Amino acid sequence: MHPTRILSIASLLGSLTACGTIKGDGIAGHDSAVAAGESTPGDSSGDGHHDSRHTDTAIPPSNDLVFAVVGDTRPPNEDDTSHYPTSIIDTIWTDVEAESPHPQFALTTGDYMYANPDNSEQQAQLDKYMAARATFSGPMYPAMGNHECTGWTDSNCGTGNADGVTKNYTVFIDTMLSPIGETLPYYEEKFEASDHSWTAKLVVVAANAWSTAQSTWLSSALSEPTTYTFVMRHEDNYADTAPGVTPSSAIIAAHPLTLQICGHSHEYAHYSSDQQIIVGNGGAPLTGSTNYGYAVISRKSDGTISVKAYDYQTHASMDSFSIKADGSPA
Template sequence: MWTRPGKLTVTFLAAAAAGGWLSSVGCGGVDNASTDSEEAAQTAKKPKFPVDAPCTLCVADGDCASGVCAQFQGDTFCAAKCTSSSNCKADETCSSATSTHGKAEKVCVPSTDVCGTSPTPPSGGTGPVGDFGSITGHVDQGGGSLSRLQFAVVGDTRPPTINDTRGYPSATIRQIYTDITAMNVPFVVTSGDYIFSTGNGTQATPQFDLYIAARNLYPGPVFPALGNHECDGNVTSNCGAGAKTGVTANYTAFLSKMLAPIGQTNPYYSIDVNAQDASWTAKFVFVAANAWSPAQDAWLRKVLAKPTTYTFIVRHEPSQAATAPGVKPSEQIMAQYPYTLAIVGHTHTYGKTGPRQVTIGNGGAPLVSGSNFGFGLVNQRPDKAIEVDVIDLASGKADTAFRFALNPDGSPAP
């Protein structure tokens, strides 16, 4: 069992600023004039799409022929402004949405969830996390061994507005990692989207620095997955040498800031965590759907072919976000091998979004309506099933309406 620490306060923020790490990326570290011009130059080069094309993906307003780039149904899409549903098509509703510039807008949104799967946040009772006993052992950047498997999941921590480093959700991320520390969780996996910066702009590094400063409140290892915002922001983007999007500033910063400290050079990798008494083995497979390549395809087949008791696949986009270059091919490979659970983010809420898929994307990015900030917690039970919880950040308790359990082969457990 654990005792939840007190909430972080503005006093902490002031102290952090006085300590100097905030000032390096605060007012002095953000050149809004330059980033605005960079964004305008980038979007001016992009093709214009008709605003009535359904589910047209965008990163900024300049990607759209008219209307705005707004956040709904789990991603950002071009949408026409409206004052009432009479301004919209028959299959659309005039709804409130947040633009990628952080403004509340009334836009025409498809009446059904045709653009993607947005899980409905569970509601109901909250309660304590299951107490399955203390844990001994150690995990570092190279993996490790434990007496019982336990880890946390943090997803989608980017700011709401492109290039808005001042608006980075540092306080939320700090509280998440403070609570994970209080629970003595051995290690953390993260599902991508740590930044919201123009692909070749200047704000990736300062935003990563803010994330790392918050993450460093937790003493254990953190293993990150690549998100679409670590490429150029578009779900369809594909980064890396020779890939269509190429090597962007965002991608370079992700490799140097997030992967180099844990000894990884590729955006895809795996980590082994095994039982101290050799009674079980586990591998964590990090798929980079926005840096897909033939080399990653061959690697994924090889690593999934390695037999382990548990296999956890961490990828930013869920199976439903099939326009990401690596989603369909990785799903086809996954179908050929046993695995326990796919852990994804991308949609800023949480939910069980497939028989063996959980979405946890409520780590600080703008939330889907009805969601709360929080993080996931996975515990191995005495019967070797894994139990999945989401911890609500406001209450510090698990959402018992969400809780589910799977056997090592991914089948439902009682």
């Protein structure tokens, strides 16, 4: 069984308190801070996982689930660390940190490096990414992109898979997943309102580390009912040369879905018929007409989900729409 952590929104807010970075967003601090994936006194599991449903912090009546999405940050050529889009990703994370209300956590849709698996530029590029990401005080839940395997969209990494455990894969796991206590590139996070009025799950799929085990896990994870279901996978439904796209899409289609969050294409796009957004405009060479930027997703007091995409330079809105919990337009 793949481990699942259950985090109440209160505990996430507490993690911000623990960092001493609560902003002027009307969120009260409390004394039961539990940061995602970090061990605390009383965490007897020893693996940094928690089942912490602390509800001693009031959640604001509006925007009670707020998270940012950032995706695809890499240079145009492999091993070209000197052309890593550092200034772009620095600005994006600075913008995310300045969002009000402050995002409780952030999702990243994959592709943080462009490194030849046979060479040694992986860590240097992820170090640049993580230095930028450090500007944001909340937890970050990363998806694995094809560049965290070999770079090819049709690559498949992980023990027993065709491309095996590449240096890109290992450095990604060690640098970006270890801080949240994960050892595999597919995982689940659960969230719950402090008054238990709603639940949400984030299911992170790794289409470039696809396996029978992941397939079984995904079916199981998506079968557990929650008010909201967010699925994050690097490749969208149409980047179907990635080994896990077609099989995971079939599983996702058989379960409730609020929104699928992807990257891979270096643009921002919304495909309402697919209940899918693409946030791949985090510094990688742009494939579309949209500028670099990020998205903010929030739950409104009426229970609908608001999605807003922003230009990183002007903070101009690039898109805005709302959906119901079942993914239909609100």
